[in-house]
Amino acid sequence: MTLLDRRTLLAGGGLLLAAACTRKFASPERAGTLPIPRLIDARQQGQLISLQAQKGETAFFPGRRSTTLGYNGSYLGPTLRVHRGDDVTMAVRNSLSADTTVHWHGLLVPGELDGSPHQLIASGATWRPTLPIRQPAATLFYHSHAHGLTGEQVYSGLAGMLVVTDEEEQGLGLPSDYGVDDLPVLIQDRQFEDGRLVMPTGMMIASQGRRGNTILVNGAPTPRADVPNGLVRLRLVNGSNARIYELSFSDDRTFHWIGTEGGLLARSVELQAITLAPGQRAEILVSFADGQPVSLVTGQDANASMMGMMGGMGMMGGHHDDEDDASTTETVLAFSPRPGLGGRAAAPVPTLLAARTVPDPDAAVTRRRFVLNMSTEGEGMMGSDGDALTINDRSFDIGRIDEEVRLGDVEIWKVSGRKMPHPFHIHGVHFDVLRRDGDDPDVLDQGPRDTIVVKEAVELLVRFDQPATKAPFMYHCHILEHEDEGMMGQFTVA
Numbered sequence: 001m002t003l004l005d006r007r008t009l010l011a012g013g014g015l016l017l018a019a020a021c022t023r024k025f026a027s028p029e030r031a032g033t034l035p036i037p038r039l040i041d042a043r044q045q046g047q048l049i050s051l052q053a054q055k056g057e058t059a060f061f062p063g064r065r066s067t068t069l070g071y072n073g074s075y076l077g078p079t080l081r082v083h084r085g086d087d088v089t090m091a092v093r094n095s096l097s098a099d100t101t102v103h104w105h106g107l108l109v110p111g112e113l114d115g116s117p118h119q120l121i122a123s124g125a126t127w128r129p130t131l132p133i134r135q136p137a138a139t140l141f142y143h144s145h146a147h148g149l150t151g152e153q154v155y156s157g158l159a160g161m162l163v164v165t166d167e168e169e170q171g172l173g174l175p176s177d178y179g180v181d182d183l184p185v186l187i188q189d190r191q192f193e194d195g196r197l198v199m200p201t202g203m204m205i206a207s208q209g210r211r212g213n214t215i216l217v218n219g220a221p222t223p224r225a226d227v228p229n230g231l232v233r234l235r236l237v238n239g240s241n242a243r244i245y246e247l248s249f250s251d252d253r254t255f256h257w258i259g260t261e262g263g264l265l266a267r268s269v270e271l272q273a274i275t276l277a278p279g280q281r282a283e284i285l286v287s288f289a290d291g292q293p294v295s296l297v298t299g300q301d302a303n304a305s306m307m308g309m310m311g312g313m314g315m316m317g318g319h320h321d322d323e324d325d326a327s328t329t330e331t332v333l334a335f336s337p338r339p340g341l342g343g344r345a346a347a348p349v350p351t352l353l354a355a356r357t358v359p360d361p362d363a364a365v366t367r368r369r370f371v372l373n374m375s376t377e378g379e380g381m382m383g384s385d386g387d388a389l390t391i392n393d394r395s396f397d398i399g400r401i402d403e404e405v406r407l408g409d410v411e412i413w414k415v416s417g418r419k420m421p422h423p424f425h426i427h428g429v430h431f432d433v434l435r436r437d438g439d440d441p442d443v444l445d446q447g448p449r450d451t452i453v454v455k456e457a458v459e460l461l462v463r464f465d466q467p468a469t470k471a472p473f474m475y476h477c478h479i480l481e482h483e484d485e486g487m488m489g490q491f492t493v494a
Helices: 006-010 150-156 302-306 480-484
Strands: 039-041 048-061 064-071 079-083 087-094 103-105 130-132 138-143 159-165 182-193 196-199 214-217 224-228 231-238 245-249 255-260 263-271 273-276 281-287 294-299 329-338 366-374 389-391 403-405 410-417 422-426 431-436 451-454 458-463 468-477 488-493
Touching: 048 182, 048 196, 064 150, 138 231, 138 281, 150 196, 150 480, 159 182, 159 231, 214 329, 231 273, 245 329, 263 281, 273 281, 366 422, 389 468, 410 422, 410 451, 422 458, 451 458, 468 480
Parallel strands: 039 079, 048 087, 064 196, 079 159, 182 231, 224 329, 366 410, 403 488
Antiparallel strands: 048 064, 087 130, 103 138, 138 159, 182 196, 182 214, 231 281, 245 273, 245 294, 255 263, 255 281, 294 329, 366 389, 410 458, 422 451, 422 468, 431 458, 468 488
16 A cells, blocks of 8 residues: 555654753653653643743654754643633743744634634734634644744644543533543654764755654654553554655454544544544544554655655664555554553444534635645756745745635635645645545545645635635645645634
């Protein structure tokens, strides 16, 4: 199977990051070696959540410390849980020496609350947006979005999981004991030399994005999760800068896909493999009732075949396979089922999940075309001229509005990518896939989305319900170095 053939899938050195708070994780005592980030529930905090972007020191491997960034800690951030219908104030303090932002990826809020490059938080300053939570339950993602610094800051650790919950979801009987049978699984690839995190640099970074030789889950290399002998919910987030994952289990067991970026599906879907591009999320239910140890694994990233940039670099710890063999896999996360951990051993997988109204395509008032392109002339592909990575032949300009949309309108956006597949993300909306390459959508295209992989033309049905007048929304490739180098545009909604 390859990442680029989705229908086949569904048929069955750098600059060292040198040294200075020690990494702390909440509730690691029951998760094996898998760190479980602290859970902050907005209701338990009086609807006020405080985050601090800070520098710290993290030992990913024993005796090897690396300088990293994190929220309320040295690397990554806590899991934030908010409730539909509430208004939540976020107090975000920037303790870094550089500007930063916090983008609430997937949260449907007005443009001035979105955390885009327009909401810069200067060093030493605090940003206090009050976020109206008015969307269904979903697994979201928060991360830095400071233009030109997004790739470096996210790579260094400025990311975390944001969970929306509501009464409809709670009434389904899904696994919901955080850290026990409801696990956050934030997946990243990072580059290590002699056990220390390095920041990849070089000519190919702008075109291919930063990639690594080691897979981390919640900041730990190839960890093990102790899980109940029953049904477990995995909240999968691709937090990598550029890598696409083809995820399955080492024994080819089936699982049930229940949620996309925008929330729960209408019906659960039985699968043996699922792909996740940067910025994408998926919720799955997997049964460990047989008590057998098993691993979540990934195939090779076909998007990296243009350069194979990490093939010869050494690593310390983790599992690394021959990149020339497309059939090999890498371990992402090992599972050890154990009795007595709780969970819902006899719980069935619900077939019907969340009812949802999809906009009528006939109601679309406008069609727009977007082409994500990479120039190959001269050194342009490396990003040296600032105009090489574009959308519709235009590099990002924070002073230019590329599109103007009317509030409440339904539109069809036809998006394609050149040279390689690109994960295309739109802020402030959820959309549905209408067609892929002129044909029906793939199975993995279904559900409410905010990020979708495009190479062949993909038609998206988008409804614009959030205003963006005080500050625009972004649309961009979610290979973070692509957006930093100009593959991004912005639109108003009024």
